[in-house]
Amino acid sequence: MKVHEYQAKEILKGYRVPVPKGRVAETPEEARRTAEEIGAKRIVVKAQIHAGGRGKGGGVRVVDDPAAVEKAAREILGMTLVTPQTGPGGKVVQRVLVEEGMAIAEELYLGVVIDRSKASPVIMASREGGVEIEKVAAEAPEKIVREWVNPAIGLRPFQCNKIGYGLKLDPGQVAKMRGVITGLYQAFVEKDCLLGEINPLVITQEGDFLALDAKMNFDDNGLFRHKEIAALRDFSEEDPLEIEASKYNLNYIKLDGNVGCMVNGAGLAMATMDLIKVAGAEPANFLDVGGGATVEMVKNGFRIILSDPSVKAMLINIFGGILRCDTLAKGVVEAVKEVNVNVPVVVRLEGTNVEEGRRILSTSGLRFTVADGMKQAGEKVVEVLRTGSR
Numbered sequence: 001m002k003v004h005e006y007q008a009k010e011i012l013k014g015y016r017v018p019v020p021k022g023r024v025a026e027t028p029e030e031a032r033r034t035a036e037e038i039g040a041k042r043i044v045v046k047a048q049i050h051a052g053g054r055g056k057g058g059g060v061r062v063v064d065d066p067a068a069v070e071k072a073a074r075e076i077l078g079m080t081l082v083t084p085q086t087g088p089g090g091k092v093v094q095r096v097l098v099e100e101g102m103a104i105a106e107e108l109y110l111g112v113v114i115d116r117s118k119a120s121p122v123i124m125a126s127r128e129g130g131v132e133i134e135k136v137a138a139e140a141p142e143k144i145v146r147e148w149v150n151p152a153i154g155l156r157p158f159q160c161n162k163i164g165y166g167l168k169l170d171p172g173q174v175a176k177m178r179g180v181i182t183g184l185y186q187a188f189v190e191k192d193c194l195l196g197e198i199n200p201l202v203i204t205q206e207g208d209f210l211a212l213d214a215k216m217n218f219d220d221n222g223l224f225r226h227k228e229i230a231a232l233r234d235f236s237e238e239d240p241l242e243i244e245a246s247k248y249n250l251n252y253i254k255l256d257g258n259v260g261c262m263v264n265g266a267g268l269a270m271a272t273m274d275l276i277k278v279a280g281a282e283p284a285n286f287l288d289v290g291g292g293a294t295v296e297m298v299k300n301g302f303r304i305i306l307s308d309p310s311v312k313a314m315l316i317n318i319f320g321g322i323l324r325c326d327t328l329a330k331g332v333v334e335a336v337k338e339v340n341v342n343v344p345v346v347v348r349l350e351g352t353n354v355e356e357g358r359r360i361l362s363t364s365g366l367r368f369t370v371a372d373g374m375k376q377a378g379e380k381v382v383e384v385l386r387t388g389s390r
Contacts, residue, residue, distance in 0.1 A: 001218045003232045004048045006097045008214035011191065011229075015183035017198075019211045022099030024048065031073035034098040035066040042101025045072040049091040050237040052132070052215070053083035059093065062101055069098060087256075094236060102210060107200035108167065109133055110181065112188040115148060123147045123155075123185065125163050129200035155185045173203065180209050191229060192222030241285075241304050248300045250289060257282025259381055260305035260314040260343075262298075264289050264323045271374070272317045279378030281385055284311045289323065298331025303339050313344050315381045317374070320351025327353075329360035336366050344369060344384035348377040 003011075009019040021038055025031035035043045043066075047059030054060050059081045061072040073096050082090035107129030115122040125145045128136045136143055145166035147159050160181045164174030180201065188196040195217040202212045223230045235243055245252030251266070255273075259281045263269040266288050273283040285308065289301050305311060318328045328349070336345070348371040349357045361368050369384060371377035 001220055001223060001229070001233055002050045002237070003216055003218070003229070004050065004095075004097075004234065005046065005214055006048060006095075007232050008216040009211060011187055011216060012183060012198075012211055012214055015187045017180055017183040017187075017211050018209060019214070020044075020099045020102060022097055024095050024097050025073060026077070026095045028070045028074040028077065031096055031098050032066045032070035035069040038098070038100050040100040043069050044097075044099045044101050045069055045076060046097045046099065047076050047079075047081050047093040048095045048097055049081055049086070049093060050234070051081075051083050051085035051091060053085055054081060057081045057083045057086075057090075059083070073098070091237065102202060102212065103205040104202045104212075105205045105207075106203045107212075108203070109136070109144075109197075109199045110184060110201045111195070111197040111199065112185055112193070113195055118148055120151055121149045121185070121188065123149065123159075123163060123181065125167055125181075127167055129202070133197075133199065149185065151189075154189075155182060157182075173207070173209075176207075176209050180211070187216070191216070191226060192219045193217060194219050241307055244307075245287070245301070245304050248297055250287060250297060250301050250304070252301070252304060253286040254308065255283050255285050256310075257284045258310055258312040258385065260284050260287075260308065260311040262287050262289060262301055262305060262314070262316045262318075264318050264321075264328075268317065268319055272315065272377075275374055275378040276315065276381065279382045281313075281378075281382050284308055289328075295327060295331040295334060298328055299335040299338065302332060302335035306339055306341060306343070311343060313346065313381050313385045315377060316345065316347045316349075317377055318347075318349050318351070318357075320349065320354055320357070324353040325349045325351055325357030326360060329357035332368075333360060333364045333366060336364075344381075346371055346377055346381045346384060348372075348374065 006024040023034045025034050043063055045061045047054050063069055063072055076093055076096055079093050080090040081093050109126040109129040111124050112121055126143050128143050145163050147163050149155050160178040164177045184196050197215040198211040200212050202210050239254045242252055259276050261272055261283050263272050269288045276283045346369045369380050371380045
């Protein structure tokens, strides 16, 4: 789950991470009142959406009086903001963050993620703040300082010092940054985050550290422990079909193609999407029904996929392990009977009870294109797309 910048900053404030003075506003008038309360010479108005690159799309304005704040907020609120992370459809801005403008001496990057290869969190920092860390990693990886934290021991002060001196900060700056690193890491661990990022972490001309921007993503599996975090979820920032899928514990992500995919297991789902692209089509979604899927879950997955008007064909690719092929087949047959299916459906089944699953499909009285193997499944879905045959 993602939260907005202003929400991430409120969380970090609780861990003693310094942030600029500011407040979120949903109307131009509220933005002006906030600017008057802040009383700074320079005010920043920032669009709040779940995507980076807002400044490049016109979603960040720096102004110098409350009247200009109101004008900027009026222009930003309601706009469809397109950034490299929103996709071409963009996101509609429903609120802005009004903050005190800072006199910046330097911009740094600071983030925490899980390094799955080492089964531990890793703290990353760089003097190249304000730009995408992926770009720095690709073009100048030596500029990133990394420090892995043993989760059984926790973050130690000497590790914070290593990061600070690795960035070639002076001793006074290292001492100040140690508090920021500790706060960010504690928030990351205690709130069950997948990502905690401050970009940029700025050093002001007075020598203080401030989180000028903040991003936090949370592990959905840990939200039952954090009702206060779950309450921050902004459904308007999520795809309606993804919201619907989450109600049934389905792992669904909408994509831009035209082949709907229903698969069990994330690895097989990724391979299936690659297969579709190699065959000459584009996947319309990622849908992993999981190993313990029931007939009802399969039915709902089928319905959600077909709710996407861009889907022109569907590929069901199941390897029967925990999820038996006959269970999947029953769910598909029931779904087809209940949902108006107006696109061709290609099915590939292998594994537990595969013969029974194929029998259920063949005796259902419904029309499916059955594939024998992964390669043929990709070829057949491209064929039915081209011919429109059922």
